[in-house]
Amino acid sequence: xxxxxxxxxxxxxxxxxxxxxxxxxxxxxxxxxxxxxxxxxxxxxxxxxxxxxxxxxxxxxxxxxxxxxxxxxxxxxxxxxxxxxxxxxxxxxxxxxxxxxxxxxxxxxxxxxxxxxxxxxxxxxxxxxxxxxxxx
Amino acid sequence: xxxxxxxxxxxxxxxxxxxxxxxxxxxxxxxxxxxxxxxxxxxxxxxxxxxxxxxxxxxxxxxxxxxxxxxxxxxxxxxxxxxxxxxxxxxxxxxxxxxxxxxxxxxxxxxxxxxxxxxxxxxxxxxxxxxxxxxxxxxxxxxxxxxxxxxxxxxxxxxxxxxxxxxxxxxxxxxxxxxxxxxxxxxxxxxxxxxxxxxxxxxxxxxxxxxxxxxxxxxxxxxxxxxxxxxxxxxxxxxxxxxxxxxxxxxxxxxxxxxxxxxxxxxxxxxxxxxxxxxxxxxxxxxxxxxxxxxxxxxxxxxxxxxxxxxxxxxxxxxxxxxxxxxxxxxxxxxxxxxxxxxxxxxxxxxxxxxxxxxxxxxxxxxxxxxxxxxxxxxxxxxxxxxxxxxxxxxxxxxxxxxxxxxxxxxxxxxxxxxxxxxxxxxxxxxxxxxxxxxxxxxxxxxxxxxxxxxxxxxxxxxxxxxxxxxxxxxxxxxxxxxxxxxxxxxxxxxxxxxxxxxxxxxxxxxxxxxxxxxxxxxxxxxxxxxxxxxxxxxxxxxxxxxxxxxxxxxxxxxxxxxxxxxxxxxxxxxxxxxxxx
Numbered sequence: 001x002x003x004x005x006x007x008x009x010x011x012x013x014x015x016x017x018x019x020x021x022x023x024x025x026x027x028x029x030x031x032x033x034x035x036x037x038x039x040x041x042x043x044x045x046x047x048x049x050x051x052x053x054x055x056x057x058x059x060x061x062x063x064x065x066x067x068x069x070x071x072x073x074x075x076x077x078x079x080x081x082x083x084x085x086x087x088x089x090x091x092x093x094x095x096x097x098x099x100x101x102x103x104x105x106x107x108x109x110x111x112x113x114x115x116x117x118x119x120x121x122x123x124x125x126x127x128x129x130x131x132x133x134x135x136x
Numbered sequence: 137x138x139x140x141x142x143x144x145x146x147x148x149x150x151x152x153x154x155x156x157x158x159x160x161x162x163x164x165x166x167x168x169x170x171x172x173x174x175x176x177x178x179x180x181x182x183x184x185x186x187x188x189x190x191x192x193x194x195x196x197x198x199x200x201x202x203x204x205x206x207x208x209x210x211x212x213x214x215x216x217x218x219x220x221x222x223x224x225x226x227x228x229x230x231x232x233x234x235x236x237x238x239x240x241x242x243x244x245x246x247x248x249x250x251x252x253x254x255x256x257x258x259x260x261x262x263x264x265x266x267x268x269x270x271x272x273x274x275x276x277x278x279x280x281x282x283x284x285x286x287x288x289x290x291x292x293x294x295x296x297x298x299x300x301x302x303x304x305x306x307x308x309x310x311x312x313x314x315x316x317x318x319x320x321x322x323x324x325x326x327x328x329x330x331x332x333x334x335x336x337x338x339x340x341x342x343x344x345x346x347x348x349x350x351x352x353x354x355x356x357x358x359x360x361x362x363x364x365x366x367x368x369x370x371x372x373x374x375x376x377x378x379x380x381x382x383x384x385x386x387x388x389x390x391x392x393x394x395x396x397x398x399x400x401x402x403x404x405x406x407x408x409x410x411x412x413x414x415x416x417x418x419x420x421x422x423x424x425x426x427x428x429x430x431x432x433x434x435x436x437x438x439x440x441x442x443x444x445x446x447x448x449x450x451x452x453x454x455x456x457x458x459x460x461x462x463x464x465x466x467x468x469x470x471x472x473x474x475x476x477x478x479x480x481x482x483x484x485x486x487x488x489x490x491x492x493x494x495x496x497x498x499x500x501x502x503x504x505x506x507x508x509x510x511x512x513x514x515x516x517x518x519x520x521x522x523x524x525x526x527x528x529x530x531x532x533x534x535x536x537x538x539x540x541x542x543x544x545x546x547x548x549x550x551x552x553x554x555x556x557x558x559x560x561x562x563x564x565x566x567x568x569x570x571x572x573x574x575x576x577x578x579x580x581x582x583x584x585x586x587x588x589x590x591x592x593x594x595x596x597x598x599x600x601x602x603x604x605x606x607x608x609x610x611x612x613x614x615x616x617x618x619x620x621x622x623x624x625x626x627x628x629x630x631x632x633x634x635x636x637x638x639x640x641x642x643x644x645x646x647x648x649x650x651x652x653x654x655x656x657x658x659x660x661x662x663x664x665x666x667x668x669x670x671x672x673x674x675x676x677x678x679x680x681x682x683x684x685x686x687x688x689x690x691x692x693x694x695x696x697x698x699x700x701x702x703x704x705x706x707x708x709x710x711x712x713x714x715x716x717x718x
Contacts, residue, residue: 018491024498031505062487089487111494111536114501 009035010125015045016060028114042066049078056083056124061095069099076103083124153456157448164444176433187422195398196382199411202336203400209332210403213324214290216242217309221320226313229255229320235266251304251323258317269300281306285319292403295326295354330355342413346402354407386415468666486539493535500528555590556598558624558631565603566622576610577617585625589700593678601671605694609637629699636693642686650684
């Protein structure tokens with residue numbers, strides 16, 4: 001299995017009300033040199049965002065307590081530069097397009113390959129830090 | 137139980153449509169017949185009244201004419217006797233030979249109307265007689281007519297038998313001679329007089345007669361017709377005999393027959409000329425007209441009823457067809473609704489399955505990650521672990537594909553026109569139908585021409601068309617299996633898609649109706665008969681064509697042509713394009 005190793009640990013926030021999914025993704029991504037914070041609802045994610053800055057957020061669009069689009073709008077108010085990657089079911093393509101228009105970076109349909117997700121996280125991180133000088 | 141319910145439902149429907157026919161028939165009959173009867177009744181009444189008046193007027197005129205004739209006759213005869221009385225003396229007329237001469241003269245001029253002449257003294261003894269009877273020196277002092285004649289200058293008697301024993305009547309003129317009264321009398325031939333009245337005949341029952349004030353016949357009526365005199369007595373009592381006008385009346389006699397009576401006074405009211413006729417005969421023309429009119433009305437009425445029945449039945453039959461179509465459409469709507477619900481359910485389930493599948497795949501990936509650690513590299517079963525994990529990922533991907541396809545297809549119909557790659561759609565549909573094909577033992581082959589231009593159509597509608605064709609082919613070969621070949625290729629301005637199977641084929645009789653709405657050969661509940669008609673409509677809307685060829689036991693081929701650009705109208709278009717781009 002090919003691992004993608006990053007120089008600086010990416011501060012990643014995973015937001016999804018599917019606990020099993022968030023936990024396993026946290027384990028796998030932590031193993032790949034990421035600082036992963038798990039939030040099991042939009043409200044938890046907002047609390048986490050108020051405490052620290054994150055480079056990339058992986059956000060599930062279909063959550064019960066707070067809709068993903070609604071959460072996205074609040075995230076963007078808190079941190080306009082935040083890079084959000086949306087996770088959608090196949091029938092939510094319209095919602096995904098709406099998210100892109102609201103400023104999300106990209107989207108993937110569930111279930112997705114980890115490699116695919118890693119590529120998008122890396123790109124999002126690079127996009128966020130593209131104005132910063134690259135350390136030696 | 138179900139069959140009984142069906143029978144009951146069918147019976148209820150039949151009863152409903154029968155009552156509908158009955159009601160329509162009733163309304164048409166009432167609406168047509170009511171004005172017809174009213175108008176006919178009014179016209180008939182007016183006609184009857186006019187006809188009655190016409191007949192009465194005609195009879196009045198007839199009677200008037202004959203009254204004048206009879207009165208003239210009597211006056212003439214009286215005038216003749218007056219002439220004799222005025223111009224000859226008692227002495228002259230008492231000479232029998234002279235009297236005979238006078239009688240002969242009268243008979244020569246006027247025929248045998250004058251039967252005899254007689255000169256009678258004041259005491260009632262006949263002084264002279266000229267005539268065929270042996271009445272010389274007869275005594276009339278006690279005779280009723282003599283007594284009446286002596287009181288009047290001019291006298292016409294009623295008809296009586298007298299000494300001669302034959303019906304006759306007297307015309308008498310009273311005169312004076314040497315201070316004593318005497319009478320010159322003439323006997324009028326009854327037969328001659330009777331014939332005046334007898335000749336008044338119309339039809340079989342119209343005849344006339346004369347009555348005196350006591351109601352006694354003065355002429356011989358047709359007694360075989362006249363059964364009773366009561367109507368005339370009543371008539372005589374009712375009418376005002378002093379009036380000289382003709383009177384008309386209708387009465388029902390004791391036998392129940394209605395008769396017309398026309399009466400006129402004669403002899404200054406002493407006699408009554410009566411004309412009678414059975415009303416049914418008098419108004420026979422009217423009766424005939426009435427019968428014809430009624431016959432026409434009856435036939436017309438029968439015609440109206442027949443046509444009303446036929447039209448009602450036809451109309452109700454159309455209503456029944458429309459009701460049946462409506463029912464089928466409602467069933468289709470319900471079925472579509474059910475399908476939509478099933479689709480939504482499937483979409484909901486597919487969506488929910490995504491999360492556990494995603495977790496499954498990630499957990500398998502996590503195990504893979506952990507197996508990279510050194511302590512696991514030396515495990516004997518490492519390869520087996522990796523193989524099993526790969527299998528989990530493979531099956532997870534498979535679940536993802538299935539749910540994605542289900543979700544894709546369960547989307548609400550999107551009629552947006554967009555550019556669509558027909559080969560992609562065909563491949564997607566074939567994949568979707570793979571399971572059903574497997575269970576039906578059918579192989580689906582595809583031969584798809586590469587680099588086909590995109591179609592500007594509604595993706596969901598195109599999917600609907602070809603999924604329908606593929607499903608129909610699968611249904612046809614459900615029991616026996618077979619092969620379906622789906623091909624795509626470019627033909628001029630069209631993309632041709634062919635769905636061909638080697639199934640049982642479609643009978644020629646059904647081929648002509650295959651695209652008709654509600655036409656289906658599937659059992660009740662298995663098909664609504666709308667699939668191919670919807671396909672036809674969709675393809676036609678796109679500007680394309682759909683045709684079918686089939687051979688019994690030789691398979692069926694549906695060929696769909698969809699334009700990918702507007703067909704060139706003429707070579708002029710080609711030239712114009714060359715000039716523009718040249």
